[in-house]
Amino acid sequence: MAEITYQGAKIYFEVAGEGDKVPLVLLHGFLEDSRIWEEIVKELKKERQIICIDLPGHGKSQGIADIHTMTLMADVVREVLNSLEIKRVSVAGHSMGGYASLELLRNFPMIIESVMLINSTPLEDTVEKQEIRERSVKLVGRNKKAYVSMAISNLFPEESKKKFASEIEDLKARAYEMKSKNIQATLKGMKIRTNYLEELNGFGRQKIIAASKEDPILDFNELQRLAKGCDCEFHSLENGHNSYMEDLNNLTKIMHFID
Template sequence: MNVKYKGANIHFTSAGEGNPIILLHGFMESSKIWGNFIPTLSEQRQVVCIDLPGHGESGSFNEIHSMEDMAKAVKEVLRHLEIRNAAIAGHSMGGYVCLELYKIFPTLLTSLVLVNSTPEADSRERKINRERAVKLVQKNKKAFVKMAISNLMMPENSERFRSGIQDLIAEAMKMEVQEITAAIRGMKIRTDNVQAFARMNLPKYIVAGKDDSVLAFDRLRDVANSTGAELLEFSGGHLSYIEDEKALLKLLHFIE
């Protein structure tokens, strides 16, 4: 199914009924990452999975896909489905979008799960690395995709979950260069949402991989402590939905 946002098709799926939960993927991923979660979750609730702008089967509309624009695209899907309140979980970049959604539509969310994600803005060093990433994508998309995705999982899990990594790479390779760089630039300019996250008066969780190579576990623990969020320590790296699938499914099954 699709809705329109700024002239682009925004693709989504919906399964089950009642007590909705919205699942958002991360950078260079798609709603397909939640495929193993849908059958179990949809037995007891509505599960909505959305391809964010420029990802999966959703179209692109700008040279920069800001987190605010992505959040508004998500809201268009929820408006179409007549969902007024929902739990929401977002992996990595999807978590950034969740936070923007809360800022723009504060009464929409009933609970929030940041999966391998943070309310903090990019550091100066990270912003410089984003610009380097843009140049690398423009020079050699294939090399960038393989390197970026392969580095997300802890080494000892890379062989164990090889098929999952290959699926992610194949999905990312479908993206146009402009779609990848639009997301990178959108993440680079996102605002710091630590204070907004701290003020959230609703159940909020941070899922942190003990060996996450992208977001340091110790830093996420400090953010959770300072914002009143519940920290869930998982054993893997940045891809908890693959490396710790059962534990994450259990969490998403019980949040309201």
Template sequence: MILKYNNTEIHYNTFGSGPAIVLLHGFLESSTMWKDLVPQLSKQFTIITLDFPGHGKSEVVSDIHSMELMAEVVDEILKTLKITSATFIGHSMGGYVALAYVEKFHSKVEKLVLLNSSPAPDSEERKINRNRALKVIEKNAYAFISMAISNLFSETTRDKIASDIAELKMEAQSFPLAGIKAAIKGMRDRNDRSDVLKNFSKEKFMILSKEDSLLPVDENVALAKSCDTLSIIIEGGHMSTVENLDEVLDALKNILNV
């Protein structure tokens, strides 16, 4: 299905029936990252997936795709579907968008799950790396995408799932470079939403991976605790839905009471 947002096409899909769950993908990913979870979850829920602007099949909306802009895109999709409340599950950048959604539309969120994600903003070092990435993309986008995706996986799993990694790289190379850069700028400039998470009074969870090189597990367990959020620790790296699907699914079934 296609939503027209600011005269650009945003692609989304729905599956199943029942209470709504919105699945929000991460940077250099698309709605296809949920392909192995959807058949399980759609047995009891209405599942909504989408391609964020400039990712997957969706077009570029702006020079900067802020977390707030992407949250508004999500809300327009829910309005189109006449869905008034949902559980939000956001992976990495999708978690940042989910928190922006909570900040803007908190009454529409039933439960919140940050999957390999965090409410913290970029550190100054990370912002410098984002700016460096923008320059690298101009010179060699292929090299940037290949390196960035490889770095999402733990070293212990990379060889075992080489074909999955190659598939992700191939898909990401089809995304418009303007969309990749717009997302990098949006993540670089995003706000600290620790207070948003802390003040969200309904059920909230952070699913963290032991070998996640982007989000050190101990640091984020402490952050979850400071935000009154339950942390769930699983094996694997940042791409938990590829590296450790079974544990992710078990955690989500417990969260969703199924």
């Protein structure tokens, strides 16, 4: 992996592939890291350059601040692209990575060719969700491992918990390695993120929302309505929230058509 230093913190990323298409940035979700994309990268790197980034406090990347805002996440992505001298990209983000993708679109629209949200939403947290994040911050302080295990398990419907038991345990094991303060900083950052519907509506190039029918934390029908209202391509996926694991083949096929 390559690295840059941003505000005193080491940020790690990996670059693979080449081709005529605009480079594609892949951004992982909360409690994940860039390794979630390994199988997808194997396919997509045949036609374009792929940049996978460990967002602050995740994977090998160090934490930066008491609150990891989506603005900070987007700034980190921008700095990685600057280090690679890349002027234009498409971006796809899973869950929290989708929020960071939309913040990148908000702050640096001139560099974005296409944007894809995977099991993610352009909406801000509801009041109820904000309260859950506040309680989660406290729980992480008391028992990080219990929180991580619960938070990851809650992403999967029961059938997926059985089918992908080994992969889920591996995901948990990697998340256990995260520092409590970085988990808390990210929870705080997601809690205060804003609504991105205006940016998504105003974006005139390719925009995609992919949602899973059995996602336990995002409403499939709501995302379908949002996609229609924002004139986004909408794609239906099977199983739960982590479609890069639960519906890998279909997701990869969709991602081949990112401009």
